[in-house]
Amino acid sequence: MGIKESSKKKFKRFVMWACLLLVILLILVSVYGAFIGAERAQKFVNTPALAVYWFAFILILAVGLVLFRRLVRVTGLLLIHVGGILVIAGALWGSEAGHKLQSRLFGIEKIRTGQMVIYEGESENHVLLEQGQTPKELPFSIQLNDFRLEHYKPAYLLVETRGGQSWKVPVEVGVEFSLGDDFGTVTIKRAFENFKIRIEGQERKIADEPQSGYNPALEVEIRQPNGEAASRYVFERFGGHANPEDEFLLRYERVISDYISELEIIKDGKVAAAKNIEVNHPLYFGGYHFYQNSYDAENGQYTVLMVVSDTGLGLVYAGYVMLCAGVFWHLWVRGVFARRKLKDK
DSSP states (O other), X not given: OHHXXXXXXXXXXXXXXXXXXXXXXXXXXXXXXXXXXXXXXXXXXXXXXXXXXXXXXXHHHHHHHHHOTHHXXXXXXXXXXXXXXXXXXXXXXXXXXXXXXXXXXXXXXXXXXXXXXXXXTOEEEEEBOSTTSOOEEEEEEEXXXXXXXXXXXXXXXXXXXXXXXXXEEEOOTTOEEEXXXXXXXXXXXXXXXXXXXXXXXXXXXXXXXXXXXXXXXXXXXXXXXXXXXXXXXXXXXXXXXXXXXXXXXXXEEOOEEEEEEEEEEEETTEEEEEEEEBTTBOEEETTEEEEEEEEXXXXXXXXXXXXXXXXXXXXXXXXHHHHHXXXXXXXXXXXXXXXXXXXXX
């Protein structure tokens, strides 16, 4: 009997030290992953060595529940312990190896992560995977009805002389801005979202056609102190281009605050869901999250979505809820009940 008790104590001690070592390794792996970048970190955590580590972590936590009965009797500790197991299990199930295992055992074919490029007015169901891999198809299509950029206000016209003097003029159409007695004034006559020049016969017509492209510009009038006025066009995407004889260098600057894609999910020929997505506000449908990832910086006519499978996410969320509930119960609720019992006595 004494030998068995001694062996049991040694095994408990081993489990405790193994768990502590795994926690320390987790901290080191997290620090390492933070320094190598997101892409390399993702590949690193999906290596076979890390898979063995996560399985070992789950096994040690599960064994702890059996060996240390207090973990089961104390509600807060039980919630914390089980929550940790669920978080790790959910992460494993949603990993690349987890998706392959689901495919092999259950025939579940899901795309773990990828990207979609969708043009305005068109629909797409192909997901681009890592370089060299064949694109995969979703069982539904995503249609991009509209893509738009939003900017912080006000935007600015930057005016700089060849002598180094400069002004930052807020873009307010029709408002005259003084450049001082030596340089006159500047007035923004028009603001364009998509500047276009059309030649009709002998006439040159300037128009704003925001529905057919993306070429932000300003029509600027510079009036010299002697009263002479000249018009200039300043383009956001082609800043700094000026005639060598021009006295001023003009730049049009706007800071992007958000980019938004108006999406519809088309399934069996019908609209199954719709949402305007933006950064950190994805669309969820069919077991996937669709995040706003990038866009057409040249013409603003297509969006790039990040596609992420939700496999294992439910377990992870449940685990975090249990972890938080367990900490709350152990540090606060348990004390409240203990004080009430003392008062009752």
